[in-house]
Amino acid sequence: MASPSEPTVPASYCSSLQTDLTTHVGAAPRAVVHASEWAKVIAGEPVEINPSIGHGFKVMTVDEYTALWKRNDDFPDCLACGGMNTKEHHFVQTWCRGLRRWESETLCLDCHMFSWRSYADPDFATPEEHEKALWESMLIEQAEKNRVEGRA
Numbered sequence: 001m002a003s004p005s006e007p008t009v010p011a012s013y014c015s016s017l018q019t020d021l022t023t024h025v026g027a028a029p030r031a032v033v034h035a036s037e038w039a040k041v042i043a044g045e046p047v048e049i050n051p052s053i054g055h056g057f058k059v060m061t062v063d064e065y066t067a068l069w070k071r072n073d074d075f076p077d078c079l080a081c082g083g084m085n086t087k088e089h090h091f092v093q094t095w096c097r098g099l100r101r102w103e104s105e106t107l108c109l110d111c112h113m114f115s116w117r118s119y120a121d122p123d124f125a126t127p128e129e130h131e132k133a134l135w136e137s138m139l140i141e142q143a144e145k146n147r148v149e150g151r152a
């Protein structure tokens with residue numbers, strides 16, 4: 001039997017996507033990171049100053065609070081208003097055997113809405129899930145062997 005060919009590894013997390021993105025638009029971030037601070041910024045309550053800049057708490061404008069966030073040029077457009085004045089506050093990606101899963105969330109500085117995008121290749125499994133599936137198939141194989149050999 002011919003062994004299945006290795007899948008071609010895509011060049012980047014967002015190139016040659018195999019399926020649709022999951023998207024979500026909201027006034028509050030969907031990612032847990034920054035969620036409680038964002039509510040305070042919008043309410044005009046003090047938030048903790050980024051430790052790389054200083055210390056203590058301060059009432060910040062949105063521009064101040066997001067000063068260190070960078071735009072993601074792969075997904076610069078706001079899903080709510082279509083504007084390009086966005087900054088990313090959350091990004092994670094996981095690769096396993098050439099397959100990808102990632103999440104991105106950006107804030108629009110014009111309408112203050114968050115745009116969420118996430119994606120997973122169709123057969124994506126985390127290294128842990130892959131390991132588990134491998135063990136399970138080995139156990140099934142062993143059980144089948146035992147059965148055939150009459151030792152089960």
Ligand SMILES: [Zn+2]
Pocket residue numbers: 078079080081082083108109110111112113
């Ligand atoms: Zn917008």
